[in-house]
Amino acid sequence: MQTKEVLRKSYLEKKRLFLEQNNKAQLDTLIADRLVKVVPNNSSVTWGSYKSLPREADPFGVTLKTHTHWAYPCIQGDILKYYIPTKDQWIKNAHNIEEPNPRSSEYVDLSNLSGVLVPAIAFNRMGYRLGWGKAFYDKTLKSFKGIKIGIAYSVQLMEEPFPQDSHDIPVDIIVTEKDVIVINERK
Numbered sequence: 508m509q510t511k512e513v514l515r516k517s518y519l520e521k522k523r524l525f526l527e528q529n530n531k532a533q534l535d536t537l538i539a540d541r542l543v544k545v546v547p548n549n550s551s552v553t554w555g556s557y558k559s560l561p562r563e564a565d566p567f568g569v570t571l572k573t574h575t576h577w578a579y580p581c582i583q584g585d586i587l588k589y590y591i592p593t594k595d596q597w598i599k600n601a602h603n604i605e606e607p608n609p610r611s612s613e614y615v616d617l618s619n620l621s622g623v624l625v626p627a628i629a630f631n632r633m634g635y636r637l638g639w640g641k642a643f644y645d646k647t648l649k650s651f652k653g654i655k656i657g658i659a660y661s662v663q664l665m666e667e668p669f670p671q672d673s674h675d676i677p678v679d680i681i682v683t684e685k686d687v688i689v690i691n692e693r694k
Contacts, residue, residue, distance in 0.1 A: 508667075508668055508669065508670060509667070509669065510670065511637060511640065511669060511670055512640075514628075514629065514637055514665070514669050515628050515637060515639075515640070518628050518629040518637065518662075518663060518665070519562075519628060521662050521663070522562060522628075522660060522662055522663060523562065525660060525662040526562055526660075531562075531565075534564070534660060534684045535564065535565040535566075535567070535568055535684075536568055537684035537685075538564055538565075538566065538568070538569075538658060538660075538682055538683065538684050539566065539567070539568025539569045539571075539572060540568075541682050541683075541684075541686075541687050542566060542568075542569040542624075542656070542658075542682050543569055543572050543573060544687070545656060545680060545682060545687060546569055546573060546575060546622065546656070547573075547575060547621065548572075548573040548574055548575060549573075549574060549575060550574040550575070550576065552575055552576065552621040553575070553576040553577070553578055553591070553615055553619060553620055553621065554575050554576070554577055554578070554620060554621055554622045554623065554624065555577075555578050555579070555580065555589050555615075555617075555620045555622070555623035555624060556569075556570060556577045556578070556579055556623075556624045557579060557580060557624060557625075557626055558579060558597070558604065558605040558606065559626065560604065560626075563626050564626065564658045564659050564660050564663075564683075566624050566658050569624075576591060577591070578590055578591045578607075578615040578620065579591075579592060579606060579607050580606060580643075580647075581600070581606040581607060581609050582600050582601075582602065582604075582606065582643060583609075585641075585642075585643065585646055586643065586646050586647045587643050587644065587647040588609070588614065588617075589614070589615045589616075589617060589620060590606075590607040590609055590612035590613060590614055590615065591607070591612060591613040591615060592607035592608070592611075592612045593611055593612055593613065594611075596608040596611040596612055617647065617648075617651055618652070620651075620653050621653050621654065622653045622654035622655065622656060623648065623651065623653060623654075623655055623656070624656050624658050625644055625648075625655055625656065625657050625658065625678055626638075626657075626658055626659070627657055627658075627659055627663065628663065629659070629663045629664070629665045629669075630657045630659055630663060630664060630665065630678065630681050631664075631665045631666075631667075631668065631669060632664065632665070632666070632688070632690075633677060633690065634655075634657065634677030634678045634679065634680075634681065634690040634691065635669075635671055635675050635677045636657060636675075636677075636678065637665070637669060642672075642674055644676070645672075645674050645675055645676045646674065648676045649674065649676055651676075654679050654680065655676070655677075655678040655679050655680075656678060656679065656680045656681070656682055657678035657680065657681040657682070658681075658682055659681065659682075659683055660683055660684060661683040661684060661685045661686065663683070664681070664683065664688075677690065677691070678690065679691040
């Protein structure tokens, strides 16, 4: 079994090559179209999303296609806290990731989110994610009761096993440009 670090490098390279051969905007639109069928179109609920990195699957399209309220994570210590940004109040954190400015955005407690969209370098078919190794999402979502949806391109689905740590938290659903994979059916 390969180490997580070796797998990170391998899947980042696979994704880079995949994006060189495909139109990222079209792929992201296909993901958003699939997400619309999974995320409730309801103005009385709030979901967590994320601002994607340049080569990351971008769920932004679903935020434009639903009436759902969207909150975005800010790294605070070793966990994520969610905020609804006001008037495009975005700042870059120490990892060069855009996040809402907590001073001018509305805080949303994790327990008030119906679900969370989760990025990854790769996912296996049991819903476990291979992230950047800081475990921000795992630590944040360990007691989360809502739906966790992994967002990725199809090339990021792993067939081979990878080492799992005791703190690793699986997602319930994975959405790619090709599939919606339900791992944990929720009623």
